[in-house]
Structure formats: structure tokens, C-alpha cells
Amino acid sequence: MTLILISAAYVAPLNAQDDQANYKHPYIDATGHVSDGQGKKLGWVTKDGIIYNAKGEKIAYIKGPELMDNGDKKLGRIDKNGTFYNNEGAIVFTVDPKSKGEKCQIFDPKGKVIATVHEGYKNQACAIHCLYNMKEMKP
Numbered sequence: 183m184t185l186i187l188i189s190a191a192y193v194a195p196l197n198a199q200d201d202q203a204n205y206k207h208p209y210i211d212a213t214g215h216v217s218d219g220q221g222k223k224l225g226w227v228t229k230d231g232i233i234y235n236a237k238g239e240k241i242a243y244i245k246g247p248e249l250m251d252n253g254d255k256k257l258g259r260i261d262k263n264g265t266f267y268n269n270e271g272a273i274v275f276t277v278d279p280k281s282k283g284e285k286c287q288i289f290d291p292k293g294k295v296i297a298t299v300h301e302g303y304k305n306q307a308c309a310i311h312c313l314y315n316m317k318e319m320k321p
Contacts, residue, residue: 208310210299212284216313227309229302235313242312249308257312264304266311274311277304 206219216224225235231244242251249257249266258268264277275296278287288297288307299307 207288207295208297208314209285210297210303210307210310212300212302214303214306214309216309218314224313225309227303227306229306231306233306233309233312242309244306244308249312258308260305260308262305264307266308275307277307 206221208216208218208224210216210227213226214228215226218224223236225233225241227233232240233242233244235241240252242249242257244250244260247259247261249260251257256269258266258274260266263279266274266276268274273291275291276289277299278289281287282301284300285298286301286304287295288299288310290296297307297310299310303309
């Protein structure tokens with residue numbers, strides 16, 4: 183199965199509502215589990231960057247600064263601060279470098295919070311993007 187990573191517009195399903203108090207974002211918790219905004223487990227990511235779906239199937243991995251699908255196709259790159267770029271060099275999301283703890287914020291290119299990630303997984307935040315794309319591609 184090949185993941186398709188398109189520009190920031192593909193992240194639209196992750197966009198948050200303006201009323202932050204009544205909305206829970208997709209997130210990666212302290213154990214690496216990735217859940218959607220309703221708490222449904224989408225999969226998990228390991229500390230060494232291997233991304234699994236909820237069925238336990240390896241779907242992608244991080245190799246150095248690059249995100250690769252399970253077929254070794256490059257999907258994008260991650261800079262040292264956790265900002266994720268697609269293959270065309272466009273920013274897909276940025277991790278707030280100042281945030282710490284359980285709720286490090288992830289912003290889309292327009293500055294909206296689209297997800298949160300535990301500080302221990304800032305550089306693996308692309309797992310949310312991968313798993314969300316897999317969920318959106320299913321019929």
C-alpha cells in the first residue's frame with residue numbers, strides 16, 4: 183500500500199475548530215499511540231520512527247530526516263525542529279518549538295492548531311499525518 187502525501191491542503195481533515203475548548207485534536211501520547219480527535223486509536227509510532235497502523239502493520243518509517251513509506255518511497259522530510267515538508271518543499275505542518283509536555287502544538291501553514299504531540303515525539307509528529315491520510319483514503 184502506498185501512502186500519498188500531497189501539499190498542506192491534504193491536511194484539511196485535521197484542521198481544528200476555532201473554539202479550542204470544545205474540540206480535541208488528533209494526538210500522539212507519551213507512549214507513542216496516535217489517536218484521532220475522538221480518541222480512536224489510529225496506530226502508533228516508535229521512538230526510532232517506525233509507524234504502524236491500528237492493525238499492527240508497518241506503514242512508514244523515519245530514516246534520518248526523511249519520511250519513507252513501507253515501499254521505501256520518500257514522502258517528505260522533517261527538519262530538526264519537527265517541521266514537516268512534502269516532496270515539493272512546501273510546509274505541511276510545524277511543531278511549536280517552545281511547547282513542552284503532553285500537549286506540544288502542531289500548526290498548519292496558516293497557523294491553526296491541527297494536532298498535539300507529546301514532547302518526546304516531536305520529531306515523529308509526521309506519524310499523525312501518515313495515519314490520518316491512511317484513514318481518509320479508506321472507502
